[in-house]
Amino acid sequence: MLELALKGEKKYWGLMAVLATIFGVGVITYFYQLQIGLGITGMSRDVSWGFYIAQFTFLVGVAAGGVMVVLPYYLHDYKAFGRITILGEFLAIAAITMCLLFILVDLGQPMRMLNVLFYPTPNSVLFWDMIVLNGYLFLNIVVGWNVLEAERNNTHYPPWVKPLIYVSIPWAISIHTVTAYLYCGLPGRGFWMTAILAPRFLSSAFAAGPALLILLCLIIRRFTNFDPGREQIQSLAKIVTYAILLNLFFFLCEVFVAFYSNIPEHMDHILYLFFGLHGHGVLVPWMWLSIGLMVSGAVLLIIPACRKNEGVLIATCVMIFAGTWIDKGLGMISGGFVPNPLHEVNEYLPTVPEVLITLGVWAAGFIVLTILFKIAVSVKEEAAGVA
Amino acid sequence: MMENSRRNFLKVAGAAALAVGAKPVVDAVAASAGTGHAAPEPVAIKDKEALTAKNWGMVINVGKLDHKTVEAVVAACHVTYNVPDIAFKRHEIKWIWETEFKHAFPSNPNKYLSEKLEHAPILVLCNHCENPPCVRACPTKATFKRETDGVVMMDYHRCIGCRFCMAACPFGARSFNFVDPRPHIKTLNKQYPTRMKGVVEKCTFCVERLAEGKLPACVEASEGAIAFGDLDDPESNVRKLLKEHFTIRRKEALGTEPSVYYIV
Numbered sequence: 343m344l345e346l347a348l349k350g351e352k353k354y355w356g357l358m359a360v361l362a363t364i365f366g367v368g369v370i371t372y373f374y375q376l377q378i379g380l381g382i383t384g385m386s387r388d389v390s391w392g393f394y395i396a397q398f399t400f401l402v403g404v405a406a407g408g409v410m411v412v413l414p415y416y417l418h419d420y421k422a423f424g425r426i427t428i429l430g431e432f433l434a435i436a437a438i439t440m441c442l443l444f445i446l447v448d449l450g451q452p453m454r455m456l457n458v459l460f461y462p463t464p465n466s467v468l469f470w471d472m473i474v475l476n477g478y479l480f481l482n483i484v485v486g487w488n489v490l491e492a493e494r495n496n497t498h499y500p501p502w503v504k505p506l507i508y509v510s511i512p513w514a515i516s517i518h519t520v521t522a523y524l525y526c527g528l529p530g531r532g533f534w535m536t537a538i539l540a541p542r543f544l545s546s547a548f549a550a551g552p553a554l555l556i557l558l559c560l561i562i563r564r565f566t567n568f569d570p571g572r573e574q575i576q577s578l579a580k581i582v583t584y585a586i587l588l589n590l591f592f593f594l595c596e597v598f599v600a601f602y603s604n605i606p607e608h609m610d611h612i613l614y615l616f617f618g619l620h621g622h623g624v625l626v627p628w629m630w631l632s633i634g635l636m637v638s639g640a641v642l643l644i645i646p647a648c649r650k651n652e653g654v655l656i657a658t659c660v661m662i663f664a665g666t667w668i669d670k671g672l673g674m675i676s677g678g679f680v681p682n683p684l685h686e687v688n689e690y691l692p693t694v695p696e697v698l699i700t701l702g703v704w705a706a707g708f709i710v711l712t713i714l715f716k717i718a719v720s721v722k723e724e725a726a727g728v729a
Numbered sequence: 730m731m732e733n734s735r736r737n738f739l740k741v742a743g744a745a746a747l748a749v750g751a752k753p754v755v756d757a758v759a760a761s762a763g764t765g766h767a768a769p770e771p772v773a774i775k776d777k778e779a780l781t782a783k784n785w786g787m788v789i790n791v792g793k794l795d796h797k798t799v800e801a802v803v804a805a806c807h808v809t810y811n812v813p814d815i816a817f818k819r820h821e822i823k824w825i826w827e828t829e830f831k832h833a834f835p836s837n838p839n840k841y842l843s844e845k846l847e848h849a850p851i852l853v854l855c856n857h858c859e860n861p862p863c864v865r866a867c868p869t870k871a872t873f874k875r876e877t878d879g880v881v882m883m884d885y886h887r888c889i890g891c892r893f894c895m896a897a898c899p900f901g902a903r904s905f906n907f908v909d910p911r912p913h914i915k916t917l918n919k920q921y922p923t924r925m926k927g928v929v930e931k932c933t934f935c936v937e938r939l940a941e942g943k944l945p946a947c948v949e950a951s952e953g954a955i956a957f958g959d960l961d962d963p964e965s966n967v968r969k970l971l972k973e974h975f976t977i978r979r980k981e982a983l984g985t986e987p988s989v990y991y992i993v
Contacts, residue, residue, distance in 0.1 A: 381820050450890015458889065472868075529862050683899050
């Protein structure tokens with residue numbers, strides 16, 4: 343089926359050229375980072391994880407979000423999603439690709455990466471994260487490819503694929519749970535040390551992932567002969583509604599526990615993010631923007647007339663995606679490091695080279711996504727006889 | 730036919746790649762099951778003079794330290810270990826440093842702390858915890874706890890620079906080489922290796938000095954303010970100090986069981 347990615351209109355190649363250019367800039371900047379070290383980033387002794395790990399965390403969520411089309415179709419026999427499960431699976435592949443690349447660019451000694459395999463350490467959550475992420479990538483490639491190929495050949499996919507599909511559903515939950523466990527099991531990091539971190543990650547994932555999928559469905563409808571379907575998009579919108587409301591609810595739970603208990607270790611990070619601490623508050627406007635976007639997005643989704651209007655839905659999905667991205671991709675990681683374990687405030691902001699490498703990784707992910715979606719859409723067009 | 734053979738080739742190649750990648754994992758499981766035939770264990774030759782203990786620990790007498798002594802202690806450590814002097818704060822490396830009580834003990838806030846203690850220089854370093862969260866977090870065993878004497882050590886050659894240990898340490902004791910440290914080393918001590926960019930480092934409780942029968946560099950430079958000895962030996966100097974004085978440790982409530990005690 344790969345040959346389908348080699349036949350495309352000018353628009354397709356134009357998009358690929360733009361993405362390849364951004365990717366190229368990222369690669370060149372990465373060589374610079376290899377030369378100088380991670381000192382070209384804004385990270386420091388105190389904020390030792392920054393933009394890269396934050397993007398990784400956010401994108402694990404997007405990958406897990408793909409399960410929100412797979413689960414209703416295979417477990418609840420919700421037929422409408424049969425048209426778009428492949429989009430969810432292929433989005434997961436692209437997102438996991440980005441996750442793995444973000445881990446790679448964050449390593450101080452990337453050429454020693456295989457030490458994780460050579461000296462397997464089951465007491466490290468990172469060891470398990472490696473297993474669940476690669477496993478999820480593998481499952482989605484095998485399942486997505488076989489189901490799509492069967493659709494193309496107008497047959498049923500081989501029976502051994504079915505168990506893999508069932509395994510992939512809890513596996514999606516596991517990737518974001520284990521990723522949350524990277525943070526929430528660390529003593530002395532009050533911001534992350536909450537049992538609700540994994541559920542919170544999952545709720546924001548099930549908002550961000552399907553919101554992106556809605557936008558991608560609408561783009562596919564606009565530019566190709568395959569229509570993912572109005573009912574499908576509306577069902578996804580309902581999923582986003584529940585997920586974003588849960589995410590906001592979980593956040594309020596965090597705020598209540600931190601401030602009613604009045605324990606400084608838990609309050610200080612939230613205070614830093616939303617009000618600033620000891621005169622430092624570089625993320626304050628961003629965090630309020632994030633809350634504003636998520637709350638107004640949720641309100642728009644709750645009102646049926648707004649949710650059903652596709653123009654409004656597009657804006658809402660952009661708001662939800664941006665709001666959850668700021669929350670996780672900007673605040674969640676550096677917020678946990680400020681103040682530091684000695685209760686000193688040293689802030690973090692990404693540098694220009696760091697942002698260029700980040701954009702390069704996103705571009706790489708979207709190249710993978712574009713190729714996979716091109717293949718999927720071509721198969722769907724063939725099947726409908728409109729190609 | 731072509732299609733078929735290509736597919737078969739890919740299957741075999743995929744399986745082979747998987748097998749190569751999984752071998753160490755399988756070996757590790759096999760070794761722990763006792764079926765592996767490992768190479769004979771290397772035997773270290775011990776210096777007769779070597780200082781040994783079951784559980785090394787440190788007692789810092791805060792009252793005995795002034796700024797001048799503290800500076801000498803920090804310098805002694807950082808010169809011995811080729812710790813670079815980097816002015817740019819984000820890239821700073823430190824193994825032992827001076828701070829204030831409220832930063833060393835943020836979980837013991839006291840608005841009305843005695844004036845003497847409020848401004849006293851407090852030395853902070855790796856606590857060589859009994860339950861080190863950094864060791865738990867490390868995905869390659871590049872940081873590990875030496876079973877024989879409880880020292881938390883680093884293998885700079887195995888560290889992949891993921892910095893999970895830095896997130897895990899509740900004491901901010903670890904530093905990362907954001908840039909090549911070598912140009913920032915003022916006086917090179919050829920007795921100890923320099924590090925490269927991209928790895929984490931920290932205090933080692935001077936294990937290589939102990940192996941030669943010398944006390945840690947900070948202890949030597951402290952003019953008697955820092956005691957070093959075996960916490961498991963009831964007759965040791967540190968245990969005697971702990972019996973006689975009221976001591977505290979950093980963030981005791983986290984259960985990491987630091988091996989560094991403070992007489993305040």
